[in-house]
Amino acid sequence: MEDLIEITVTVNGRAVHERVPARMHAADFLRGQLGLTGTHVGCEQGVCGMCTVLLDGEAVKSCLLLAPQLDGHEVATVESLAPDEGLAPLQQAFKEAHALQCGFCTPGFLMTATALARSGRTLSRDDIREELTGVLCRCTGYENIVTAVDRHINGEHVDV
Amino acid sequence: MSETLEQxxxxxxxxxxxxxxxxxxxxxxxxxxxxxxxxPAHALHMAIGRCPFPHARILEIDVSAAAELEGVQQILVGAEVAQRTEPISVLRPVPGAPQLPYYALAGEVCVYEGQPVVSVVATSRAVAEDAIELIDIDYDPLPHVSDVLEALADDAPVLHPLQLSSNLLATNPQGNGDPDAVMAAAHIVVSDRFxxxxxxxxxxxxxxxxxxxxPGARELTAHVSTQVPHLVRMQLAESLRLDEGDVRVITSDVGGGFGLKLGVYPEDVLACLHAIDLRRPVKWTEDRLEHFRATTHAREAVHDFAIGADADGRITAMTNTYTTDLGGQNSPFGSAQLSSIVFTGPYRVDDGFVQRRVALTNKTPVGAYRGYGQPEVNFARELLMDRLARRLGIDPLELRMRNMLAQEDLPWRNPAGALYDSGDYRLALQMVADAVDYDALRAAGRERPDGRRVGIGLTSFVERTGYASAKFLANRGSRYGAHESVTLRANRSGxxxxxxxxxxxxxxxxxxxxxxxxQVHGIAFDAIRVHAGDTGATPLNTGAFASRTLIAAAGAVSAAATELRDKTLRIAAHRLELDDVDGLEVDGDAVVVQGDPSRRIPLAELHMAAIIGQGIPVDEHPGLEATAHFEPEHAAYAFGSAAAVVAVDPETGDFEIERFVLVHDCGTMxxxxxxxxxxxxxxxxxxxxxxxxxxRYDADTGQLVNGSMLDYFxxxxxxLPPIELHHTEVPSPFTTFGVRGVGEIGTIPPGAAIANAVCDALADFDVQISRLPVTPELVWRELQQARNRSETP
Known part of the structure; x- marks a missing residue:
């Protein structure tokens, strides 16, 4: 059998100790080994952005990381966003703007937008468009996603 | 059936x-x-070995090294699969085409790059993929053909020589009147190949x-990402030689379908076959490189289109012969079938002829994709409309208006037999013109101070949504109906x-x-829980494709909700000691007496009474559940017009879409x-x-050259350009509430509107576009060609 590597990683605020195959990528680790299936896998090439998570607060594509590289780091997935009941403000903004259809890409956008919101940067609508290019969506045409992120970061008053 | 919304x-x-x-x-x-x-616990994982050549004979498959790899559980090759399964059934056969059966794994000959040749199940995906690498397959590459028209040449290699003498699978002509004679007598004819x-x-x-x-239960449970769980159930049972009762398909959330997840794929049959042999769950998830080669492609076609008109620009005839590319073999839906039905668009054309030819090439099989032929034919027709306008010196807006069916002309049957239901096509076009301020833009001229040229591109279209009746489908050999179904079941929480x-x-x-x-029942929206996609729990239906779901399901939901509401009201009347249900209605979470809000019975109480059969009228059966089926008698034709405003650099061909306006009607929203x-x-x-x-396929090697997300844009x-949406809302007379389908219409106008806008901007250079996609490179090349033409005496 394959050699396993021991890692300790903080996932959504909780420390986990796991043994993982050396060639397992981080998205497969989160999904298959920790059961955090909110993180999706769409291309395994770092292009589509479905697997975007926060690594030490920064949005990264978890299919481009190996699970052993997570050792000693903090990971946040879409499961960390909502309170026990209901939705977090960013998620509520997505719902109200009809910013999702099939929902497969949504966790990628939510984690990208979470990092954006935490950056404290001032972002125009066009800036947001550029920042979101790392995640693909085939359903919505993006406009409503941009609106949701814009409202979340800049407030309701911004032109839609 | 026409039922208007109860307001x-x-x-x-x-x-x-x-x-x-x-x-x-x-x-x-x-x-x-x-x-x-x-x-699931104890799951095994499947990987697929695929043919690396566009056309090749399999000489030998040596699995010995792979079989010895630790963790490998089973390896299947084509001969065994052909023996143990039936060919994958085609849900929407091409009319007049011979059977072209295909199995989950290739037999002696592979007909496209990416075709499954061998499948391995192992304890992990990684081990299964390692095993694939250890399988030694000796291929004898055969001559291949990639281009759809070259495939029909006399010297082309024939892909399926046992069933066909050429690569032409079928020819489907349709038409009305005498278009050839009318075309020959026309004042002007514009035509081109697109x-x-x-x-x-x-x-x-x-x-x-x-x-x-x-095995003891004789139950195959298959979780599948599909748009049609009940059709997949039928197809799996057929291919695996099981009774349908043995098969349960469960589809929870589907991460986008767009027509690509319509029916069984080879990998579905293989995973089931392995699971049956191994008595353990078998899982397979496509990776993206496989997706580009093994999941259906779409659209590729060559359209020869001609429009004849009189000196005033009134269209007298339209003809369209087109060849669609099916790829190497069938898929459950095959190549686009809807170009024919809408080839004349929203225009009044009495004499018309359309003919579809289906060709086989050594490429990935083609299947349904959002639009399914309608964007393709719209591109050809609408580019010619603009060329006709230019040749006659008539404004393209005016030319369209002059030929467009008026509201009072509808319902109207086009030369292909389509029955357009209702709509104000001219209003939609006028709204587009008003929204872009067409006259002002025209008056401002094409030239910009920065040297760029501005063009406006129009397009108008109809879109078939849903199917005409099951009878219509039966005439085409379809293995599914036109109906939708729904079951409503009251629960004890109300x-x-x-x-x-x-x-x-x-x-x-x-x-x-x-x-x-x-709306129909009166219960609160939040009190309705939808359970979707499990064939073990849901009534047999058709599925989510062809913009047909709502057209059929609106009728089914409406009928079932009416039945459930009426019984609920009868039970309430009984418990309120009323003679009948007059004056009773469901309002959110209770049945209330209109005008007397104090008299109300909670739905939870009524549902419980009905379910346990206590306190209900003597002539009522216990239970509160209704199943309804509904089949529309006609399709509904959505319609619209669009405009693109584009600025083009006439030196480089680079262009920017500054505005895109769409006016669209999907009936009642x-x-x-x-x-x-x-x-x-x-x-x-x-x-x-x-x-x-x-x-893109390399002509020499027949290989897909951009089959990854890094290369396919x-x-x-x-x-995306700025998009402005407007609606008209003309109810369809043929559907419940007057709805039309809405999911596909957006795929239709962009190509034609953008190409027309670019050509309009470059009208001084006499640039013509006849292909997609419209890239700056294509525009630059067409500019060069136009300059060469003008310099050649």
Whole structure:
């Protein structure tokens, strides 16, 4: 059998100790080994952005990381966003703007937008468009996603 | 059947309301259940070995090294699969075509790059893929053909010599009048050959299946990412030689379908076969490189189109012969079939002829994709409309108006037999002209101070949504009907469980169905729980494709909700000691006496009474459940017009789409927010196919050269032009509430509008565009060609 590597990683605020195959990528680790299936896998090439998570607060594509590289780091997935009941403000903004259809890409956008919101940067609508290019969506045409992120970061008053 | 909306009461989240979606919370919280999220204990994993050549004979397959790899459980090759299964059934056969049976694994000859040749199941995906690398396959490459017209040449290698003497699978002519004679007598004829690019729908969720067989129970459970769970159940049973009763297909959330997840794929049959042999769950999720080669492609076609007109620009005849590319073999839906039915568009044409030819090439099989032939034919016809206008010196807007069917002309049957139901086509076009300020733009001229040229491109279209009756489908050999079905079951919490075979793939059917149920029944939207996509729990239906779900399901939900409401009211009348139900209605969570709010019975109490059969009228049976089926008697034709305003650099060919306006009619809108979402999403795919997407094959090697997300350019958030949407809302006389389908229309106008705008901007240079996608490089090349033409005496 394959050699396993021991890692300790903080996932959504909780420390986990796991043994993982050396060639397992981080998205497969989160999904298959920790059961955090909110993180999706769409291309395994770092292009589509479905697997975007926060690594030490920064949005990264978890299919481009190996699970052993997570050792000693903090990971946040879409499961960390909502309170026990209901939705977090960013998620509520997505719902109200009809910013999702099939929902497969949504966790990628939510984690990208979470990092954006935490950056404290001032972002125009066009800036947001550029920042979101790392995640693909085939359903919505993006406009409503941009609106949701814009409202979340800049407030309701911004032109839609 | 024409049923208008009961406007007696406006429901908070009833028909017409911008209700927030039922699907959203689970998807936003990461609690969706996509097929790859299903992770049963003791699951094994499958990997597929695929042919690396476009056309090759398999000489020998040596699996010995792979079989010895630790963790490998089973290896299947084509001979064994052909012995143990039936060919995968075609759901929508090409009329007049001979059977072209295909199995889950290639037999002696492979006909496209990516065709499954061998399957391995192992303890992990990684081990299964390692095993694939250890399998030694000796191929003898055969001459191949990639181009759709070259495939029909006399010297082309024939892909299926046992069934066909050439690569022409079938020819389907349709028409009316005497178009040849009328065309010959026309004052002017414009014609050209238009090449439509091969693209793919690229849903973000890859295909996936998890199959599990319990031999003692004779039960195969298959979790499949599909738009048609009940059709997949039939196809799996047929291929695996099981009774349908032995097969349960479960489809939870689907991460986009767009036509690509319509029916069984080879990998589905293989995973089930392995699961049956191994008595353990077998899981397979496509990777993206496989997706580009093994999931159906779309659109590729060559259209020869001609329009004849009189000196005033009145169209007298239209003809269109086109060849679609099916790829190497069949798929459940095959290449586009709807170009023919809408080839004349929204124009009055009495003499018309259209002919579809289906060709085989050594490329990935082609299947359904959003639009299914309608964007393709629209591109050809609408580019010629602009050329006709230019040749006659008539404004393109005026030319379209002059030929467009008037509201009072409808219903109207076009030369291909399509019955256009209702609509004000001219109003939609005028609204587009007004929205872009057409006259002012025209008056401002084409030249900009920065040297760029500005053009306006128009396009007008009709779109078939849904199917005409099952009788229509039967004439075409289709193995599915035109109906939808729904079961409503009251529960003891006072809610309603709504069961539908329509799986959730982003089209918001859960929300729309609940809105209709709430509207008709009176129960609160929030008290309706939708259960979708499990063939073990839902009534047998057709599925989510062809913009047909709502057209049929609106009738089914409406009928079932009426039946459930009426029984609920009868029980309430009994318990209130009233003679009849007059004056009673369901209002949210209770039955109330109109005008006397103090007299109300909670639905929870009525549902419990009905379910246990206590305190109900003596002539009522216990239970509170209704199943209804509904089949529309005609399709409904959505319609619209669009304009693109484009600025082009005449030196480089680079261009910018400054505005894009669409006026669109999908009949009565069940939820305007969802309508806009569907239209915008389909537009984005339309822009991708118009501007950047093209699956390219190397002519010499026959290899797909850009089969990865790094090389195939779908639009990102920064790539789309500003889009303005407007609606008209003319109810269809043929459907419940007057709805029309809405999911596909956005794919139709971008290509034609953009190409017409570029040609309009470069009118001084006499640039013509006859192919997709429209790239700066293409525009530059056409500019060079136009200059060469003008310099050649």
């Amino acid at each position: 007696t009461r406006t429901r908070a989240n009833g028909v017409g309301a911008a209700a927030l979606r039922k699907e959203d919370d689970r998807l936003l919280r990461g609690d969706g259940r996509f097929t790859d999220d299903v992770d 090449r439509i690019n091969r693209v793919t729908g690229l849903p973000m969720e890859p295909r996936a299946i998890v199959a599990h067989w319990r 809610g309603i469980d709504l069961f539908t075979g329509v799986s959730s793939m982003g089209q918001s059917s859960e929300t729309a169905f609940a809105q209709i149920c709430s 069940v939820n305007p927010t969802l309508v806009d979402g569907q239209v915008r999403g389909a537009l984005a795919q339309g822009f991708g196919a118009a501007l950047s997407e093209e699956l 779908v639009p990102t958030a920064a790539d």
